[in-house]
Amino acid sequence: MRVSLFVTCLADVMYPQVGESVVRLLTRYGCEVDFPEQQTCCGQPAFNSGYQDEAREVARNMIRAFEHSDYVVSPSGSCTGMVHHFYPYLFEDEPEWKAKAEALVGKIYEFSQFVVKVLGVKDLDAVFTEKVTYHPSCHAMRLLGVKEEPLELLSNVRGLEFVNLAHKEDCCGFGGTFAVKMADMSEAMVCEKAKNVTETGATVLVGTDMGCLMNIDGRLNKEGKPIRVMHLAELLEKGVIANERASK
Structure with missing residues (x-):
């Protein structure tokens, strides 16, 4: 293909x-x-x-x-x-x-x-032994209808402890040019998102859009929160590599 x-x-x-x-x-x-x-x-x-x-x-x-x-x-x-x-x-x-x-x-x-x-793949034989929460980006969810696919992939990662994010469907406040034009509103939104992420107790926040993740990561860093932010593809690849090493 x-x-x-x-x-x-x-x-x-x-x-x-x-x-x-x-x-x-x-x-x-x-x-x-x-x-x-x-x-x-x-x-x-x-x-x-x-x-x-x-x-x-x-x-x-x-x-x-x-x-x-x-x-x-x-x-x-x-x-x-x-x-x-x-x-x-x-x-x-x-x-x-x-x-x-x-x-x-x-x-x-x-x-x-x-x-x-x-591809019809839901299980990538990945291992990732951390507590993870997930932020669904607005455009993927609302424009493309991508809702279950990331969760299906995460659900098959062995060792991963998944915790649901409160008000997960709320926008993070980035919105590209929105964050520049409406900076005060954008900041209020990302502060709320960062608060919800922190309250999950997760060590890793995962998502499918780097714009959202960059915005949330910036806020978490500003607040000194020790939460790593990763794109779904990064987490899955790390998990695949970890599983291969463990199998040798």
């Missing part, structure tokens, strides 16, 4: 290990992974700020970058959601480009969604 990695801006610039974990896990399950170097931002910051013409040009570039891919997988429900819900909208008046946008929509997946729904 040929898969192209859409790494996203945040993973590429600040969390490259997340993209690497995605590639290594997909490769383990027989995927031939490539990385189209033409890819850039998905255009969401421009789109959310009202710059639709600029977002449209970015979208054209992304469509070209992945035009020949069989599947596209991303460690971000937010960026994948942008493609799913707003690329066809951007090209409502351009039938040819709208068709190309819809073709990309049909083959792009958030990481956990692809692993569970396309």
Whole structure:
């Protein structure tokens, strides 16, 4: 199965290990992974700020970058959601480009969604012996309908003690440009989220979007909370490696 990695801006610039974990896990399950170097931002910051013409040009570039891919997988429900819900909208008046946008929509997946729904894998033979809680990102959950897939993958990690996060479906306050435009409100929201995370007693917070995790991690660090923040792909890969070492 040929898969192209859409790494996203945040993973590429600040969390490259997340993209690497995605590639290594997909490769383990027989995927031939490539990385189209033409890819850039998905255009969401421009789109959310009202710059639709600029977002449209970015979208054209992304469509070209992945035009020949069989599947596209991303460690971000937010960026994948942008493609799913707003690329066809951007090209409502351009039938040819709208068709190309819809073709990309049909083959792009958030990481956990692809692993569970396309590869059909729910148990990666991973071991991770810590107390873990999970933050579901708004865009993955609400735009893509990714709700059970991350939990299914976590439920099959041996040794993992899962604890539910109170008010887990509440936004963390990041929202990309929202955190800049509405800074006070954003800070209040992430303070509430960090409080709920801390009260779980978990040593690790896991999620599927680096924007959310970066925001929550920043607040936890500011408050001096000893809670590690990890993308789901990172946790799963560490768990797979730990299990392999234990089996030798």
